[in-house]
Amino acid sequence: MSSYFDTAPRSARGFLDSGESGGGLLSWIFSTDHKRIGLLYLSAIVCLFLIGVLLGLLIRLELIAPGETLMGAQTYNAVFTLHGVIMIFLFIIPGIPAVFGNLMLPIQIGARDVAFPRLNLLSWWLYMLGGAMAISALFSGGGPPDTGWTFYVPFSLETTTNVSMAALGVFVLGFSSILTGLNFIVTVHRLRAEGMTWTRLPLFVWSLYATAWVQVLATPILGITVVLIILERIFSTGLFDPTRGGDPIMYQHLFWIYSHPAVYIMVLPGMGVVSDIIPVFSRKPIFGYMAIALSSLAIAAFGSLVWGHHMFTSGMSDMAILVFSLLTFIVAIPSAIKVFNWVATLYKGSIHLDPPMLFALSFILLFSIGGLTGLVLGAAATDIHVHDTYFVVAHFHYVMFGGTGFAFFAALHFWLPKVFGRMYDRKIANLSWGILFVGFNILYFSMMVVGLRGMPRRYYDYVPEFTVLNVMATVGSWILAAGLFLMFANLLRGMLRGAPAGDNPWRAATLEWSIPSPPPAENFAADPVVTRGPYDFKGAGLS
Amino acid sequence: MSSASKHIVSDRIFILVWLALLALTGVTVAVSHIDLGPWNVWLALSIASFKSGLVIAFFMHMKYENRLLKGFFFCALLTLAIFIGFTFFDVHYR
Secondary structure (H helix, E strand, O other): OHHHOOOOOOOOOHHHOOHHHOOOHHHHHOOOOHHHHHHHHHHHHHHHHHHHHHHHHHHHHHOOOOOOOOOOHHHHHHHHHHHHHHHHHHHHHHHHHHHHHHHHHHHHOOOOOOOOHHHHHHHHHHHHHHHHHHHHOOOOOOOOOOOOOOOOOOHHHHOOOOHHHHHHHHHHHHHHHHHHHHHHHHHHHHOOOEOOOHHHOOHHHHHHHHHHHHHHHHHHHHHHHHHHHHHHHHHOOOOOOHHHOOOHHHHHHHHHHHHHHHHHHHHHHHHHHHHHHHHHHHOOOOOOHHHHHHHHHHHHHHHOOOHHHHOOOOOOOHHHHHHHHHHHHHHHHHHHHHHHHHHHHHOOOOOOOOHHHHHHHHHHHHHHHHHHHHHHHHOHHHHHHHOOEHHHHHHHHHHHHHHHHHHHHHHHHHHHHHHHOEEOOHHHHHHHHHHHHHHHHHHHHHHHHHHHOOOEOOOOOOOHHHHHHHHHHHHHHHHHHHHHHHHHHHHHHHHHHOEEOOOOOOOOOOHHHHOOOOOOOOOOOOOOEOOOOOOOOOOOOOO | OHHHHHOOOOHHHHHHHHHHHHHHHHHHHHHOOOOOOOHHHHHHHHHHHHHHHHHHHHHOOHHHOOHHHHHHHHHHHHHHHHHHHHHHHHHHHO
16 A cells, blocks of 8 residues: 555645635634635534543443442433434534535535535534534533433423523524535535536535435424424423323424434435545445435435334324335335445455545444344334334444444545645554444444343433443443544644645545645636546546 | 526516415415314415415516426425425324
8 A cells, every 4th residue: 555655745735824814713713715614614523522422431431330320310311412412413413514525525526615605604603603502501501401312392391401502502503504505505506617417426425415405405394393392491382282282292203304314414425435435445436326326315315204213102103103114114225225336346346455445344334234223123013122222322323423423534534634635644543443443343232232132221220130231331432432532643643743645645536636635725726627437547547 | 597587577466476365364264264174284284385385486586497496496395295294194193
């Protein structure tokens, strides 16, 4: 792999260069450059992610032994609520689109910026405002919310904790997500370079495009839902109160109409990252380009119709359970199409196990485990057995962390050398991947087994029979945390002091690798004309 | 986009649409006094959908937009219809 490494020194700092503007904080937080906004998101999201990790470690520490270990029941409820709110709304949902969509989408389609740069900056400000509101719920009103990230009624209407502030924060975050999605849809339609046809779009762009549609169409429902909670808490109109003609299951419908498609907002961009990385490190064009591109749209469409599988035990009608169960099985098909095509791309490829590839390959494995355990939950009969157990917790961590989280780490290792023009230490990156992978599986596989044995979720205590598996899970969380620390420290050091990475350290064929590292302020010296596909290594002279 | 910005809707059409909206509001109120069982909701939703269709077509100029934008808008409407339809579907069979 050393031949991959162009060590030619570069003096230009591209968009990172403050130039005549002075380069203070203001030149960043009021910048409309999509790359600077991407880095603003990155710094905020990584900080919030680390807070979420810390809360997760506290949860696991509490569960290392039965009984009260570290915190009481009320504190435990608040900690797992905040862990969920931060990880879902502030890390995983915005993660890849807001960071790498902003950093790379315009460059990948040959544009100078997104269609609405000021709106893009507003999205970031709304993200920061919503995040600040959600965090401030910890220290204001009646104390940190204890409802879980789902804010289920009737408890969320009765609790005296500061649910209203957290819900208002989620409402504002929703606007940030909608505006980013809108911006990306218009950008892909209007700003593609000459020759950048739909069949020449990188698959990361396709995935962001499908995600953006879900963001625009489904997020308003979440906005309405959290506003209803706030109104109910203030005016007590009885919308969800059956004694006054309301329907508590209606809340669950409204919540999951958004929050299940949100799973695809989380995972589709990750699939796009993997689709871009695998051909580069297999030195082969992607297998089944159109199948992967169209399966993104199919996942976005069918994924919006399966929300009822979260409600099989809620009292929903049997007919609805049957229909939602069937649709859940259907959405597995486009996901499986992607996995098949990734594996087919690897077949007879010249595989290079560099850090981005290791993370991408582990995405395929972990996402497959998460997806297949999802079918256990999608079938009504088995779902009733494992509902609200640690099996569900393990399942969604395999999808969200093993899937989207590992894809985010893959994207960090793949694109940060382009963004900063500097390379991290690849041996340490490989080591951190190994520690992360081992820690992840010890942590969440233990949870899966203890869930199948019947341990319910959301309690700070458990019966002594579950102790061994809980100790294993907690030790796994420490290994995972060590891997994360090593990975971020290595990336940070690489960004600041790494060796020059060169313009195209991975010998990739998409457009972003044809410009200098770091990219210049307006990306391209002259508007590019695209004459080949995104994975045509031969056409790009890189075979 | 440009086709819509160039199009000027006449005052006469605006007034006719406005009158139609007022009349349909009257119809909504009138039928709410008739007990049609579960069909009351469907009727009220149908009239409301037609009214919003008029607003979108004429006041928001969607009628004069190009096919791509109309297609996108249709996707949004279809999604909303599915969300509402599936939720009602559960209530209906409960």
